[in-house]
Amino acid sequence: MQTLMQGDNMTICALNVRDLSNDKKRRQTLWSKKNQFSLQFVQETHSTKESGIYWRLKWGYSTIFTEFVIFDAGLGILFNNNFQFNILKCHTDPEGRFVIADVETGEKILTLVNIYASKRDDPIFFRGVGEKMLSLECDLIVFLR
Numbered sequence: 001m002q003t004l005m006q007g008d009n010m011t012i013c014a015l016n017v018r019d020l021s022n023d024k025k026r027r028q029t030l031w032s033k034k035n036q037f038s039l040q041f042v043q044e045t046h047s048t049k050e051s052g053i054y055w056r057l058k059w060g061y062s063t064i065f066t067e068f069v070i071f072d073a074g075l076g077i078l079f080n081n082n083f084q085f086n087i088l089k090c091h092t093d094p095e096g097r098f099v100i101a102d103v104e105t106g107e108k109i110l111t112l113v114n115i116y117a118s119k120r121d122d123p124i125f126f127r128g129v130g131e132k133m134l135s136l137e138c139d140l141i142v143f144l145r
Contacts, residue, residue: 004062010038010083010105014144020055020074029078038083041114041144045074047096052076067097075099075114091093091132098129103137111138 001140004059020026020042029042039104047055053064055076062079064087073096080087088102099114133141 009144011036012142013037014041014043016043018044020076021046026055026058028056035082036082039081039142040076040078041142042076042078042142043074043114043116045076047074047076061096062075062092064092064099064101066092066099066140067094073097073116075116077112077114086124089136091135093142097125098132100129100132100136102138106142108139110137111141113143115144119126 015029017025017029020029020136025050029040031045045051045055047065049067052067054065055065056063059078061081062077062085066074066075075092075096075098079097083105085105087101088104090099092099097116101112103110103112111133113129113133117125
């Protein structure tokens with residue numbers, strides 16, 4: 001787990017969970033809610049629509065998950081209830097490789113970008129991510145790759 005940012009009463013961390021369908025890994029991730037991270041960027045969730053609904057219920061707060069499952073994909077952003085926010089826009093990749101969201105918190109708009117890029121160079125993929133980001137308004141970008 002890596003703490004990415006602290007400030008403005010917000011703490012953001014990143015975690016490669018390597019499959020949230022594993023009970024032990026899911027409990028460890030959901031346990032971190034007690035650590036009071038405002039946002040968690042999770043990667044390699046191996047999420048489907050059904051599992052995302054289940055995990056959202058277990059988390060108890062707002063989440064964004066991609067709804068595609070392959071061995072090394074799937075992303076999410078888990079929001080805690082320890083700060084006020086409103087999700088303005090959200091884009092998720094149908095292949096489970098990115099989540100991009102504009103989130104209003106206080107007087108700032110954060111653009112949250114969680115990317116799980118393949119190990120091969122893929123300019124078309126990154127061009128598509130860039131185009132999605134251009135449609136968003138932001139005061140600050142939080143970008144995880």
